[in-house]
Amino acid sequence: MLIFLLILIIVIISIAIFFWIKSFKQGRKDEGFATVFITVGLELFVTAFGDFYNKLKEIIILVRDSQSVNDSLRISSEFSQVNYIQLVAGLLLIVFGLFFLRYSKNKLYILNVNGYFTNRIEDSFKTLGLSQFQFKEREVDFINEKKYKMDAQRTVDILELIERKVKSFKEESKGYERGYTGIAHIPFITITGTFLKRTSIHKYFEFDKKETEEFYTLKKGRKYPPLKNNTPYSQIDINATDIILTVSTTTPILDEHLIQFGNMNIIRLSVDLPKDNTIIYWNQLLDYKNKVIEVLNEIGLKFSRVKRIHLLCSTQSCLPFEIGKNVEDYRNIKVISYHFDVQEDKKYPWGIVINGTDKGEFIEG
Known part of the structure; x- marks a missing residue:
């Protein structure tokens, strides 16, 4: 004994x-x-x-x-x-x-990508119904870079930071629920998603900067406007090597914004009345993401000579993040995600390749 x-x-x-x-x-x-x-x-x-x-x-x-x-x-x-x-x-x-x-x-790990200003979940967790000890927030912060003109080297530095932070987040959160929020340049948001392929995100938090100036959680719902393909493929040149794909849920992307792209063929995805905070539901986000990926796949199948798709998004950050998670490196044509700047002569002054062997390449608009 x-x-x-x-x-x-x-x-x-x-x-x-x-x-x-x-x-x-x-x-x-x-x-x-x-x-x-x-x-x-x-x-x-x-x-x-x-x-x-x-x-x-x-x-x-x-x-x-x-x-x-x-x-x-x-x-x-x-x-x-x-x-x-x-x-x-x-x-x-x-x-x-x-x-x-x-x-x-049961802890929730939240990835927060900040490229414009500090905006933390931990500063307003009560409005989301979260306990202070229920979640851990992990930031990818490159706010100081916004005061500099973006170039190839600065892009490389930011991408290295994003990759390192996201891989650490992925490893630390293994076995736990994961969440996402972010306010940053859309190309960086999109490429952040590429580092989380086949990784489940259980909660999305969006920031209402127009009305409440508070975070809200994407929940499941039914009534939301569909994201429609407003361009018949018959209008697209069968011999096109470049196609612009616009995605509008917050503000319309106008023809005058696209002058720098010359006579490139355009496929437009949009809700009927784009407005701030259009995306309020989790399943709405997934429907919109599926529509974008569906069109990316169709472009590759229907237009065999296309070499580049120029992706222009006017939407909340959760959508380009999800697009990045689902764009394939070798199945999809080279996709370039662009940054919009209304103060520039060229409204899309730069972009980043988000897939394939050239992933991370800086593209000047």
Whole structure:
């Protein structure tokens, strides 16, 4: 019995130390602390029925003082008393540890891409119905870059930052729910999505900068305007090598915005009445994303000479993010995502290739 008890305690502690070290290495400190609580609770619970020292003392007294069977029974009875305070304390620690472990497992990791101004979920989590300890926010922050003119080298630096931060977020959030929010240049938002291909995002948060100046969560709903393809393919030159694909949900993309592209063929996707915060539902976002990807695929199938698709988006950041997640490197034609700047002569002064072997290439408009 004594040897079994000792082995059990060693096994419990060894398992706990293993998971504790593993959790801390993966940056999951909450799980590490939960493991410690459970381990200490188990050790208290087990030794409440007699620890190693008491068992050793019992054996010595049995050998020294036992003169009969009755003496042996009496001595064993004295050393077999359960420490109920220790037993209850152990049970409470185990229950608390299990609760803490479950709580930490339900944590939400939120990726926040900031390219224009600081805008954190943690500053307004109450409006989203989140507990302060329910989520962890991980920022990709390149706000200082907005004061500089974008060029190839600056783009490379930002893309390296995005890739490093997103890979870290992906690894840290493995096994947990993930969320996304962001306000940044659309090409950077789109390419951020490319680093999270085949990765589930469970919650999307958008910022209403026009009315409430607060975040809102995309939920499931039915009534929303469809994203329509307003261009018959019969109008597109079968020999075209470049096609512009416009996506409008917040403001219309006008012909005067596209002068720099010359006589390129244009395919227009739009809701009937573009306005701010058009996307309010999670399934609406997925429908719009599916429509864009469908058209990208159709362009490749119907127009065999097309080499480049120039993607111009006037929409909330969650849509280009989802597009980036679903554009394929080799199945789709080269896609260039552009940045819009109304103050420039060329309204789309630069873009970034978001797929294929040239992914990350800076394109001057």
